[in-house]
Amino acid sequence: MSEATVRSLPKVNGFHLARPALLPLFVYLAVLLAVSLFFVWSRITVVNLEYDISRLGVELREVEQEQKRLRLESAHLRSPVRIERVAVNELGLRMPSLEQIILVD
Amino acid sequence: MDKLEKWVRIRIRLVGFCFLVAFSFIVVRAFQLQVLGQEEWRKRADRQHQKSVPLTPKRGTIYDQGGEELALSIEVDSIYLEPTKITEPEKVVEVLAKTLTLPKSSLREKVRSKKSFLWVKRQISQAEGDKIRAAKLAGVGFTKEHRRFYPNSELGAHVLGFTGIDPKGLEGLELKYDGEVLGDGGYLVVERDALGRGLGSGNLVVEGNQRGANLYLTLDKHVQYIAEKELAEGVAKAGAKGGSAVVMDPRTGRILAMANSPLYNPNAINNYRPSHWRNRAVCDTYEPGSTLKVFLMAAALNEKLVTPNQIIDCEKGSYRVGGRTIHDHHPYGLITAAEVIKVSSNIGSAKIGKALERERLYRYLTDFGFGRPTGIDLPGESSGLLRPPNAWFEVDLAAISFGQGMTATPIQLARATSAIANGGQLIDMPIVERIVNDRGDVIEERKPEVVRQVVSAEVARQVREMMALVVGQGGTGTLAAVPGFKVAGKTGTAQKVDPVTGGYSVDKRVASFIGMVPAEAPQLVVVVEIDEPSKQVYGGLVAAPVFSEIATQTLRQLKISPTEASPAMPLPLPPAEEALAQPVQAMLETPAEGEPQMPDFAGMSYRQVLQTMAEKGLNIKLRGSGRVIEQSPPPGGAIRYSKEIWVRMAPPT
Numbered sequence: 001m002s003e004a005t006v007r008s009l010p011k012v013n014g015f016h017l018a019r020p021a022l023l024p025l026f027v028y029l030a031v032l033l034a035v036s037l038f039f040v041w042s043r044i045t046v047v048n049l050e051y052d053i054s055r056l057g058v059e060l061r062e063v064e065q066e067q068k069r070l071r072l073e074s075a076h077l078r079s080p081v082r083i084e085r086v087a088v089n090e091l092g093l094r095m096p097s098l099e100q101i102i103l104v105d
Numbered sequence: 106m107d108k109l110e111k112w113v114r115i116r117i118r119l120v121g122f123c124f125l126v127a128f129s130f131i132v133v134r135a136f137q138l139q140v141l142g143q144e145e146w147r148k149r150a151d152r153q154h155q156k157s158v159p160l161t162p163k164r165g166t167i168y169d170q171g172g173e174e175l176a177l178s179i180e181v182d183s184i185y186l187e188p189t190k191i192t193e194p195e196k197v198v199e200v201l202a203k204t205l206t207l208p209k210s211s212l213r214e215k216v217r218s219k220k221s222f223l224w225v226k227r228q229i230s231q232a233e234g235d236k237i238r239a240a241k242l243a244g245v246g247f248t249k250e251h252r253r254f255y256p257n258s259e260l261g262a263h264v265l266g267f268t269g270i271d272p273k274g275l276e277g278l279e280l281k282y283d284g285e286v287l288g289d290g291g292y293l294v295v296e297r298d299a300l301g302r303g304l305g306s307g308n309l310v311v312e313g314n315q316r317g318a319n320l321y322l323t324l325d326k327h328v329q330y331i332a333e334k335e336l337a338e339g340v341a342k343a344g345a346k347g348g349s350a351v352v353m354d355p356r357t358g359r360i361l362a363m364a365n366s367p368l369y370n371p372n373a374i375n376n377y378r379p380s381h382w383r384n385r386a387v388c389d390t391y392e393p394g395s396t397l398k399v400f401l402m403a404a405a406l407n408e409k410l411v412t413p414n415q416i417i418d419c420e421k422g423s424y425r426v427g428g429r430t431i432h433d434h435h436p437y438g439l440i441t442a443a444e445v446i447k448v449s450s451n452i453g454s455a456k457i458g459k460a461l462e463r464e465r466l467y468r469y470l471t472d473f474g475f476g477r478p479t480g481i482d483l484p485g486e487s488s489g490l491l492r493p494p495n496a497w498f499e500v501d502l503a504a505i506s507f508g509q510g511m512t513a514t515p516i517q518l519a520r521a522t523s524a525i526a527n528g529g530q531l532i533d534m535p536i537v538e539r540i541v542n543d544r545g546d547v548i549e550e551r552k553p554e555v556v557r558q559v560v561s562a563e564v565a566r567q568v569r570e571m572m573a574l575v576v577g578q579g580g581t582g583t584l585a586a587v588p589g590f591k592v593a594g595k596t597g598t599a600q601k602v603d604p605v606t607g608g609y610s611v612d613k614r615v616a617s618f619i620g621m622v623p624a625e626a627p628q629l630v631v632v633v634e635i636d637e638p639s640k641q642v643y644g645g646l647v648a649a650p651v652f653s654e655i656a657t658q659t660l661r662q663l664k665i666s667p668t669e670a671s672p673a674m675p676l677p678l679p680p681a682e683e684a685l686a687q688p689v690q691a692m693l694e695t696p697a698e699g700e701p702q703m704p705d706f707a708g709m710s711y712r713q714v715l716q717t718m719a720e721k722g723l724n725i726k727l728r729g730s731g732r733v734i735e736q737s738p739p740p741g742g743a744i745r746y747s748k749e750i751w752v753r754m755a756p757p758t
Contacts, residue, residue: 069231070197075174075256080330089573095658098588102715 458506589667594620
């Protein structure tokens with residue numbers, strides 16, 4: 001039926017006017033669109049992940065610095081001067097005499 | 106009709122041609138941009154969306170031998186002004202002056218300045234930074250810098266040194282190992298989008314090849330603390346100008362502590378004068394005085410010129426050498442060579458020195474490391490003065506025999522004393538034992554290096570025995586005694602050279618003590634030097650007690666068991682109510698004849714249980730801490746080998 005129609009179309013200004021086959025075109029466009037959308041989606045995802053990575057990188061650096069600060073504080077708290085002061089003044093401890101020391105191996 | 110068709114065709118071709126021209130123009134331009142100008146344009150693009158952040162070089166951490174941090178760097182904010190961008194100058198001045206306690210006038214000047222960048226304050230605290238950030242001031246910027254912190258404040262400050270505000274080492278190990286500790290700055294390259302947000306991962310980080318390495322020292326934080334505390338106390342008690350103490354493990358030559366007085370806090374160097382920064386143990390030389398007699402004796406014994414029991418005439422305290430008269434503190438007659446060391450006779454020493462003669466004495470002294478730098482890895486080391494023997498007059502030979510007329514540093518003395526302590530070996534060991542990079546790989550590991558065998562092990566043992574007499578009854582160093590241990594040592598009191606007259610000063614002395622413990626097989630060498638004591642001047646009165654304190658506490662710290670029994674004093678038992686009631690002794694097994702009985706541990710402390718264990722030869726399992734609240738078997742019960750013996754403890758409530 002359609003073949004018959006095509007064959008019967010007139011010729012205008014030397015150009016053949018034919019009714020284009022739209023279905024394959026639409027299918028093609030749909031696939032193209034889908035692929036493009038997928039591509040765009042993937043790019044967006046990648047970019048978003050990169051933002052995330054960058055943010056996490058900053059966070060990591062901050063946390064690392066925090067850890068260093070805490071390490072400094074713990075080293076400061078462990079300083080022998082302070083330990084002795086706390087032991088003697090606050091806890092009322094004293095240096096053991098020789099007889100009081102028992103070495104356990 | 107034909108005409109129209111022709112015109113249409115021409116028009117079509119014309120339009121087609123226009124398109125062709127436009128398209129080829131695009132192609133040519135695209136080729137120009139994409140292919141020919143690729144490099145240039147890529148660079149321009151990168152410049153727009155890449156930002157490089159210069160990183161301040163980061164210094165590695167310095168640890169003691171137990172891995173305790175002695176110096177570490179932390180990122181802190183530094184605050185700067187961009188005066189051209191300031192919108193509210195008064196508010197900026199107000200906030201900054203208040204938070205940073207800076208004078209308003211100088212801040213106003215900075216705010217009005219035409220410059221584009223000015224530091225306000227570098228390395229501010231976190232609290233300060235938070236406050237200023239909260240104020241959201243335009244034209245006030247923050248940048249990260251590394252600041253060096255010394256968490257133990259004064260501890261080991263002279264050894265560690267310090268850095269400037271730019272992370273550069275200025276003194277001590279920070280200076281000596283600046284190349285290793287200070288990393289390369291490098292850049293952090295980040296991708297940015299049009300809004301300046303960070304993009305992408307850290308794989309674009311282009312950093313310097315080398316981040317700062319970490320140093321592990323031979324120092325022990327706790328021993329260092331003991332040495333510094335006791336030295337400071339000794340210096341204060343003697344009313345002295347300063348002093349230094351070195352604690353060494355003679356078996357390996359490792360320096361466990363190097364203390365100096367006065368102390369300074371490297372976190373706030375500007376509060377101290379440069380004279381406080383001096384590491385006297387390495388940089389300052391002094392005449393060693395009588396402590397040198399030990400090495401003289403070692404040399405004479407090694408050359409078999411004297412024996413410990415050989416009688417030496419000490420000329421009743423007055424003896425003429427090379428036109429000068431030398432004196433002893435107390436007049437002595439005929440005494441043995443060992444007693445020359447014990448009572449520290451100058452005349453006896455001069456006679457031994459004469460027997461050795463110049464060349465040999467010089468050779469032994471240089472073999473012991475005097476007169477040359479020890480090569481320790483600290484900046485500014487002095488080598489001490491020991492003139493070549495051909496420049497010695499007769500009186501010089503005598504003077505050098507008892508330690509005047511030559512100079513040495515405390516570290517030289519400690520190293521030489523270690524040689525006596527370890528059986529005659531002079532050992533080199535740097536203070537930095539290990540250099541580890543930031544990934545934890547060991548870059549360099551140093552091992553003790555035996556430089557030479559100075560005297561035989563037998564001679565070293567004989568000298569140690571003589572030195573033990575010094576601390577024993579009738580010796581000059583009785584105050585150096587350490588309870589529970591046999592100490593070998595030697596006192597020294599030297600006159601100082603007066604820089605004005607060039608002769609010996611009347612009242613300025615250097616009191617010193619070199620010692621080792623336990624005398625039989627020394628595990629610790631301590632050298633104490635007190636500079637210009639004003640109340641008491643003798644080494645035996647000023648330096649020996651410091652030695653005793655340092656050695657006692659260090660032995661305890663290093664868990665070295667006493668070698669000599671000391672009178673044991675029983676500990677008073679704590680009040681009984683602290684212990685909980687014993688469970689009903691229903692299953693009490695009455696011990697058979699001769700079977701060991703379980704003592705009553707109720708209410709005893711951990712230490713008392715251990716003491717009882719030692720007394721009765723029991724092996725008891727201790728659980729918990731505090732006072733004993735439960736035990737198995739119950740008091741008086743039989744101890745069977747098949748059964749576990751335990752006590753449970755709980756802290757008193």
